[in-house]
Amino acid sequence: xxxxxxxxxxxxVVHEESNKPDGMTxxxxxxxxxxxxxxxxxxxxxxxxxxxxxxxDSILAVADHNVPxxxxxxxxxxxxxxxxxxxxxxxxxxxxxxxxxxxxxxxxIVHVIGPxxxxxxxxxxxxxxxxxxxTHGAFACLAFGIGTSEVEHVLATxxxxxxxxxxxxxxxxxxxxxxxxxxxIALALxxxxxxxxxxxxxxxxxxxAIRELSMEARMTLCNMAIEAGAxxxxxxxxxxxxxxxxxxxxxxxxxLWDKAVVYWRTLKSDEGASFDKTISLDAAQIxxxxxxxxxxxxxxxIDGKVxxxxxxxxxVKRHDMERALKYxxxxxxxxxxxxxxxxxxxxxxxNARIEDLRIAAKVVKGRHIASNIKLxxxxxxxxxxxxxxxxxxxDKIFREAGFEWREPGCSMCLAxxxxxxxSGERCASTSNRNFEGRQGPGGRTHLVSPGMAAAAAVAGxxxxxxxxx
Amino acid sequence: xxxxxRANVDTDAIIxxxxxxxxxxxxxxxxxxxxWRYLDHGEPGMDAARRKPNPDFILNLARYQGAQxxxxxxNFGCGSSREHAPWALQDxxxxxxxxxxxxxxxxxxxxxxxxxxxxxxxxxxxxLFTEVEATAGYRLLxxxxxxxxxxxxxxxxxxxxxxxxxxxxxxxxxxIGLTLQHMDKIKAFEExxxxxxxxxxx
Numbered sequence: 001x002x003x004x005x006x007x008x009x010x011x012x013v014v015h016e017e018s019n020k021p022d023g024m025t026x027x028x029x030x031x032x033x034x035x036x037x038x039x040x041x042x043x044x045x046x047x048x049x050x051x052x053x054x055x056x057d058s059i060l061a062v063a064d065h066n067v068p069x070x071x072x073x074x075x076x077x078x079x080x081x082x083x084x085x086x087x088x089x090x091x092x093x094x095x096x097x098x099x100x101x102x103x104x105x106x107x108x109i110v111h112v113i114g115p116x117x118x119x120x121x122x123x124x125x126x127x128x129x130x131x132x133x134x135t136h137g138a139f140a141c142l143a144f145g146i147g148t149s150e151v152e153h154v155l156a157t158x159x160x161x162x163x164x165x166x167x168x169x170x171x172x173x174x175x176x177x178x179x180x181x182x183x184x185i186a187l188a189l190x191x192x193x194x195x196x197x198x199x200x201x202x203x204x205x206x207x208x209a210i211r212e213l214s215m216e217a218r219m220t221l222c223n224m225a226i227e228a229g230a231x232x233x234x235x236x237x238x239x240x241x242x243x244x245x246x247x248x249x250x251x252x253x254x255x256l257w258d259k260a261v262v263y264w265r266t267l268k269s270d271e272g273a274s275f276d277k278t279i280s281l282d283a284a285q286i287x288x289x290x291x292x293x294x295x296x297x298x299x300x301x302i303d304g305k306v307x308x309x310x311x312x313x314x315x316v317k318r319h320d321m322e323r324a325l326k327y328x329x330x331x332x333x334x335x336x337x338x339x340x341x342x343x344x345x346x347x348x349x350x351n352a353r354i355e356d357l358r359i360a361a362k363v364v365k366g367r368h369i370a371s372n373i374k375l376x377x378x379x380x381x382x383x384x385x386x387x388x389x390x391x392x393x394x395d396k397i398f399r400e401a402g403f404e405w406r407e408p409g410c411s412m413c414l415a416x417x418x419x420x421x422x423s424g425e426r427c428a429s430t431s432n433r434n435f436e437g438r439q440g441p442g443g444r445t446h447l448v449s450p451g452m453a454a455a456a457a458v459a460g461x462x463x464x465x466x467x468x469x
Numbered sequence: 470x471x472x473x474x475r476a477n478v479d480t481d482a483i484i485x486x487x488x489x490x491x492x493x494x495x496x497x498x499x500x501x502x503x504x505w506r507y508l509d510h511g512e513p514g515m516d517a518a519r520r521k522p523n524p525d526f527i528l529n530l531a532r533y534q535g536a537q538x539x540x541x542x543x544n545f546g547c548g549s550s551r552e553h554a555p556w557a558l559q560d561x562x563x564x565x566x567x568x569x570x571x572x573x574x575x576x577x578x579x580x581x582x583x584x585x586x587x588x589x590x591x592x593x594x595x596x597l598f599t600e601v602e603a604t605a606g607y608r609l610l611x612x613x614x615x616x617x618x619x620x621x622x623x624x625x626x627x628x629x630x631x632x633x634x635x636x637x638x639x640x641x642x643x644x645i646g647l648t649l650q651h652m653d654k655i656k657a658f659e660e661x662x663x664x665x666x667x668x669x670x671x
Contacts, residue, residue: 014654014655017633018633023631024634026648026651028655037490037551041492041493051645078490080513083492084490084492129550129552131549131574145550146574147551147552147555147574147577148494148552149578149581152645157648157655159648159651161633161644163631196477196547199573229572256671259667263666316476319474320477414481414486416489435482435548437481437485
């Protein structure tokens with residue numbers, strides 16, 4: 001009896017450096033996603049060593065972090081950002097790597113376009129120089145983020161030297177309440193186990209509530225596994241997985257498709273397989289979640305309050321909480337629903353897929369953003385998501401409600417382009433990290449689901465989305 | 470040794486995103502902990518000598534200048550996969566980071582560039598914090614061969630390290646070169662893999 005993680009690991013072992021179970025293993029990599037920020041030094045290293053990419057057809061590249069979300073026809077105004085994107089373009093052109101350029105309809109956030117294109121398939125090992133690569137685990141892949149040295153290693157050898165992780169099963173049983181999403185599951189879980197709770201583990205999400213989730217929602221959940229400290233998150237294959245992939249451009253066709261599906265259906269943990277750790281959450285108990293601090297584990301439900309550091313006995317924890325509240329400009333015991341954001345960001349590899357935009361649009365339809373909201377923006381995850389949303393008229397709903405409708409990219413999730421918070425500004429954000437300065441120096445981030453961000457936009461303060469729709 | 474008394478220090482804090490736009494591998498040291506270390510906002514290309522250091526930030530204190538070991542709290546390096554974080558620590562002058570725990574990707578990235586992350590028990594880290602804060606010029610001896618950390622009073626803590634990682638660090642080996650020694654195995658695996666899952670190779 002094997003876990004899904006064991007199956008994925010075993011099917012990619014090329015060589016073991018020692019015969020001990022915790023030794024370093026050379027693992028074969030099927031899919032290498034590349035973006036502009038973590039690759040230039042790897043390409044340079046490859047060139048300096050006189051090496052070539054091992055397998056070109058395993059690589060898919062896209063620029064997403066530095067790209068502007070307005071007026072693409074003007075190009076990239078920041079010369080340093082522009083050079084980084086041009087460097088990716090040049091490297092891909094020189095080496096013959098498939099790249100979706102900035103003005104290609106298929107361009108978007110790397111973790112949105114991989115699955116969208118069917119470039120992410122069950123049973124694969126998927127890597128990218130980006131921690132949110134865990135997203136792809138939603139397809140029963142072993143997918144994880146790597147550093148630039150490892151990007152070069154995969155380019156040169158198609159392999160990585162890795163240590164096997166421990167396994168954690170996160171079981172979410174029961175049914176999610178109306179208006180509760182994968183984002184709320186992720187934040188509730190991180191609130192429970194902490195941002196280091198999954199360190200050293202690969203998480204498999206299981207249970208009836210997970211089976212009921214769409215692929216988009218499973219991607220949101222696996223995306224946030226890294227915020228729980230786990231390098232990889234994953235979900236076993238079922239009909240939802242197979243149905244999502246059918247007909248995608250990079251997915252197999254005809255006989256190969258049939259053969260692939262037979263194999264993919266084996267990609268789930270065997271009944272009774274043992275995990276190193278198991279966590280259980282009752283889906284019905286999960287409420288809309290909002291972070292109040294500077295780490296995703298600093299989270300509360302919408303009907304909760306900002307905690308009081310004076311009640312914390314652990315001195316390191318108390319100091320961290322005091323520092324976080326000072327940075328966030330929040331007083332202890334403030335009801336969460338009294339917090340008033342200045343800006344709204346709906347986007348990122350966590351929550352910028354079509355389903356996310358549909359939920360947010362449903363909340364804002366026929367309403368308008370509150371007068372205290374300085375800027376509300378929707379940044380679709382890819383050109384194709386944007387196109388689909390426009391076909392459905394979602395752009396019109398957002399625009400009429402006072403939102404800006406932007407071009408796809410990472411945008412204000414990490415503020416490497418021009419989209420950022422000013423110091424002291426507070427943001428309801430559907431992204432994944434609320435670290436100090438993440439969305440701009442001095443900016444204050446509250447992580448929420450798309451529905452909650454949309455609800456905060458129209459109410460002018462955080463509010464339970466379940467009261468709105 | 471310099472102490473950084475905060476838990477969950479993330480990679481955005483270690484090296485803020487605006488510096489990730491560089492296509493070079495060096496020069497990140499002057500922007501290590503940029504938002505904590507300087508009072509003014511930093512952007513790429515600024516002359517560090519003309520900026521306003523934050524006199525209260527620990528690395529700006531005279532007694533910690535030239536430190537080669539960083540003492541940190543749990544979950545150090547959480548967040549993104551940016552190797553710029555270990556690059557910045559190394560470029561600043563750190564050779565070793567000691568903490569009760571590290572985030573996985575950061576921990577792994579450190580070995581790739583020859584920065585040694587050492588995990589010690591929480592109680593031992595607490596003791597080191599107390600001692601380094603009490604004594605100016607506090608020095609630790611880190612012996613990778615022996616896998617030990619020794620305090621000025623002669624107390625020694627041992628640490629674990631994977632034997633392969635130790636070997637590559639001590640000998641400064643190129644991991645890509647080592648992997649390419651297994652080229653035949655990789656090719657053999659690839660053939661088998663292609664036969665089993667041909668759809669992966671289209």
